[in-house]
Amino acid sequence: MYIDVHVHLTDKAFRQADKVMSEIRAAGVGLVICSGYDIDSSFASRALAEKYDFVYFSAGFQPQELGKYKDGDLERVRALSRHEKCLAVGEIGLDAHYPDNPPKEMQKELFIAQLRLADEEGLPVVIHSRDCAADTLLILRENRQYLGHGGVLHCYSYAADMVRDFEELGLYFSFGGTSTYETAKKVQKSAMRVSPERILTETDSPYLTPVPKRGQFPNTPANIPFIAENLARLRGETEADFVRLVAENAARLFKKLPPSFRRGGAS
Numbered sequence: 001m002y003i004d005v006h007v008h009l010t011d012k013a014f015r016q017a018d019k020v021m022s023e024i025r026a027a028g029v030g031l032v033i034c035s036g037y038d039i040d041s042s043f044a045s046r047a048l049a050e051k052y053d054f055v056y057f058s059a060g061f062q063p064q065e066l067g068k069y070k071d072g073d074l075e076r077v078r079a080l081s082r083h084e085k086c087l088a089v090g091e092i093g094l095d096a097h098y099p100d101n102p103p104k105e106m107q108k109e110l111f112i113a114q115l116r117l118a119d120e121e122g123l124p125v126v127i128h129s130r131d132c133a134a135d136t137l138l139i140l141r142e143n144r145q146y147l148g149h150g151g152v153l154h155c156y157s158y159a160a161d162m163v164r165d166f167e168e169l170g171l172y173f174s175f176g177g178t179s180t181y182e183t184a185k186k187v188q189k190s191a192m193r194v195s196p197e198r199i200l201t202e203t204d205s206p207y208l209t210p211v212p213k214r215g216q217f218p219n220t221p222a223n224i225p226f227i228a229e230n231l232a233r234l235r236g237e238t239e240a241d242f243v244r245l246v247a248e249n250a251a252r253l254f255k256k257l258p259p260s261f262r263r264g265g266a267s
Helices: 017-026 039-051 063-068 073-081 104-120 133-142 160-167 185-193 221-235 239-253
Strands: 002-007 029-035 055-059 086-095 125-130 151-153 171-175 199-201
Touching: 002 199, 002 221, 002 239, 017 029, 017 221, 029 039, 029 086, 029 221, 029 239, 039 055, 039 073, 055 073, 063 086, 063 104, 073 086, 073 104, 086 104, 086 133, 086 151, 104 125, 104 133, 125 133, 133 160, 160 171, 160 185, 171 185, 185 221, 199 221, 199 239, 221 239
Parallel strands: 002 029, 029 055, 055 086, 086 125, 125 151, 151 171, 171 199
Antiparallel strands: none
């Protein structure tokens, strides 16, 4: 059973939802977590989770989207987090990639506020961090009291030397299509460095389509097998063992998953 812990199936690229979902299931994917990045996408992710049994969701404000933030939005995230199929708060974090991103102080303030919210609601966090490695690590260290329920650094792209720093905080790492790119040596080295009990798979659909389908759009969770096969090869593991390991890791991190999933299957 393949697992995609980070997708954006609410994107307009997925207008034929039933067809896409059928293709995902046919590829052997048993769990998809649709990530919210603002209030509207978080509610839309909830709607998909309510319609499809193998889809779950996370709710939160991604740093690039904070220009949409309004008073009361944190409480809306809190309400969503209490839904039976909401597995995490996220995606949340820091992003310095574009010069017109929301101010750094606003990003930090809302990052910490959502870390605190997740802890209060007993949920892990899904962390988006781009071009902010040192700041992200510092904030997480200073607020590690809010990481008691764990979290995942999605689409991890930082140096392998930082993996142990993040692991010491109890965090997991998910890798997607970039880990299949020949030029992504840093990502591949990090994927090889992550401890077995901390690695997860994602697509970040509709973006970052993996090899051998790179260049095709949209990417979908049906491409997870390509990512899992490549990660297993990089780590010197059989694909079957690697896929089983990822399922065990997901069950350990996302504690609201049903007992049927923990026994190795999805409803």
